[in-house]
Amino acid sequence: MKRYIDDFSSKLNRISFKTLEESKNSIYCLSEELDLIYVNPAWVNFAKENGASIQFLKELPIGKHIANTFSGESIKKFYTENYLKVLKTGKPWRNEYECSSKDEFRKFNQNTYPIKGGNGLIIINTLTINSSMKIIGRKAIKVVDQRYVNSDGFVTQCSNCRCTQRVNEPDIWDWVPEWVKETPENFSHSICTICFDYYWKN
Ligand SMILES: [Zn+2]
Structure with a gap:
């Protein structure tokens, strides 16, 4: 290396x-x-x-x-x-x-x-x-493919908080711990609206 x-x-x-x-x-x-x-x-x-x-x-x-x-x-x-x-x-x-x-x-x-x-x-x-995470109380949601996998087979994760974006309700980002532990096969990174506003907005 x-x-x-x-x-x-x-x-x-x-x-x-x-x-x-x-x-x-x-x-x-x-x-x-x-x-x-x-x-x-x-x-x-x-x-x-x-x-x-x-x-x-x-x-x-x-x-x-x-x-x-x-x-x-x-x-x-x-x-x-x-x-x-x-x-x-x-x-x-x-x-x-x-x-x-x-x-x-x-x-x-x-x-x-x-x-x-x-x-x-x-x-x-x-x-x-x-x-x-238990103390923070971020609500854990189970993997539901229909909710998160788009028509191209991709899952979108926030690269900051690592929440997953819903396909039909793109404003909602859920905490899906299984996909934090193991990244989905096809995924793309983005930034959710809350993280963007909180950390990066000038
Ligand atoms: Zn985020």
Whole structure:
């Protein structure tokens, strides 16, 4: 598995490579062109724990533009614009997002810093809320194919909260834990209206 580009540590200048490697927070770095140039071991562990395939981990998109890793045009635009703004202004940027599993509600804080005296960005993801889904009380709905599988055979999941969109009532997104544990065979990612309004609307 290749986690970083060959000359990565030369881009860091005053930041220690060892610190990034040993951090418990999942961290990734971007070049000035917003290409993914580094992920740390904690990032890989988190991906593994959340069902990333061996194939995905073997072929991490190192050297590829970060926009390729986000689903949905509005999300791509949101992150690209904000990352470019940090590069341009040199001011750190903070945002939050949800990344839950079947049984756990998890919220993350993301801090983006320009690499001091170097080239590119460091993005640090910190777990801020980790609570049982039972306590959150998100109502679990069982898989009903007719309700969620569209005429092309695809299921649409919110890439933030991972709720599933109904086909005939597209404004309703249900929590279907079975599909969080195991992603449906044919699925596409989108962002549900609540997540979009809460996390990304300017
Ligand atoms: Zn959502």
